[in-house]
Amino acid sequence: MKVKPVYWKDIGGMKEIKERLQMCIERPLRNPKIFKKVNLPCPRGILLFGPPGCCKTTLARGLATACDANFFVANPAQIYSAFVGESEKNITELFYQARLCAPSIIFLDELDCLVVKRQFDTKSQGIGEKVLSTLLNEMDGFGTRTEFQKNLKWQTLLNCDEYLEEEMPQSDQVIVVAATNRPDLIDDALLRPGRFDVVLYVPAPNFEERESILHALTSKMPISKVDFRKLAEETQLFSGADLKNLCNKAAMNALRKNMNAEFITEENFEEALKNSQPSITRKQVDKYERLASKYGPVITQR
Ligand SMILES: Nc1ncnc2c1ncn2[C@@H]1O[C@H](COP(=O)(O)OP(=O)(O)OP(=O)(O)O)[C@@H](O)[C@H]1O
Ligand SMILES: [Mg+2]
Structure with missing residues (x-):
């Protein structure tokens, strides 16, 4: 296959x-x-x-x-x-x-x-x-x-x-x-x-891994000055799938604000984070x- x-x-x-x-x-x-x-x-x-x-x-x-x-x-x-x-x-x-x-x-x-x-x-x-x-x-x-x-x-x-x-x-x-x-x-x-x-x-993923996953997931996205270290700190208990969802939401936010947006900004990510929840719980871990x-x-x- x-x-x-x-x-x-x-x-x-x-x-x-x-x-x-x-x-x-x-x-x-x-x-x-x-x-x-x-x-x-x-x-x-x-x-x-x-x-x-x-x-x-x-x-x-x-x-x-x-x-x-x-x-x-x-x-x-x-x-x-x-x-x-x-x-x-x-x-x-x-x-x-x-x-x-x-x-x-x-x-x-x-x-x-x-x-x-x-x-x-x-x-x-x-x-x-x-x-x-x-x-x-x-x-x-x-x-x-x-x-x-x-x-x-x-x-x-x-x-x-x-x-x-x-x-x-x-x-x-x-x-x-x-x-x-x-x-x-x-x-x-x-x-x-x-x-x-x-x-x-x-x-x-732990803190360093979340940062690395965010970099990997956004490698093909036009990103403008996003502090992924800070974002990794704010996304405790997020799975890789949650992080992918977060990146997609940020891209969508950028387009919602401006259909001709050239970059996805830190603000787009922060807004996406407000509407995101980790899918993993401490009990599960x-x-x-x-x-x-x-x-x-x-x-x-x-
Ligand atoms: N470490 C990672 N690096 C890059 N992308 C990741 C990573 N972890 C998860 N993802 C993204 O999250 C999505 C879900 O991951 P995946 O399907 O591999 O999870 P899974 O462990 O098989 O989940 P499930 O147990 O529900 O089947 C994938 O589309 C992948 O792109
Ligand atoms: Mg699977």
């Missing part, structure tokens, strides 16, 4: 997270030999979690641009189907295609809506649990395509390793990146090493910090 490119420079702040993603994904995909030499496998999966609007999806897009790998995006609406067995098949097909086109990145957005925690006290499996079990199999590299199962030649040669290697696309160089606001709803089986073996906390200390290894920036 072609995604609108997002370059690392378009993403403000997040220095440590960007470096981590480059080390875990970009470099192994670009230079697999260097990592093979020290027998270091690529991580199978990376889970990004944090409050809404704080750059998880944008980071995944940045990664796709930087790696120049094939990028497969799957959100729950694309995977789930009303027909029996179809949702599991969609997951299987997704991994199959990603393996065929390797190196590739599969991005599972809103992972908590895609798979549910298994309930050990109920006998029958719900659709969410079946999707989870298919995803676990695929991440372990055991997924098979339905067409293969129907194929007699495939079945008779199932014990032949050579044939397996030749015909079945391998899962090396297929990395799964997932994003969620609710890591507490993710089944523990997905978080064990070998599946999502790197869990990264993407927190709400505390909750995410607690989750961050549970789902290590993580980057906690404050």
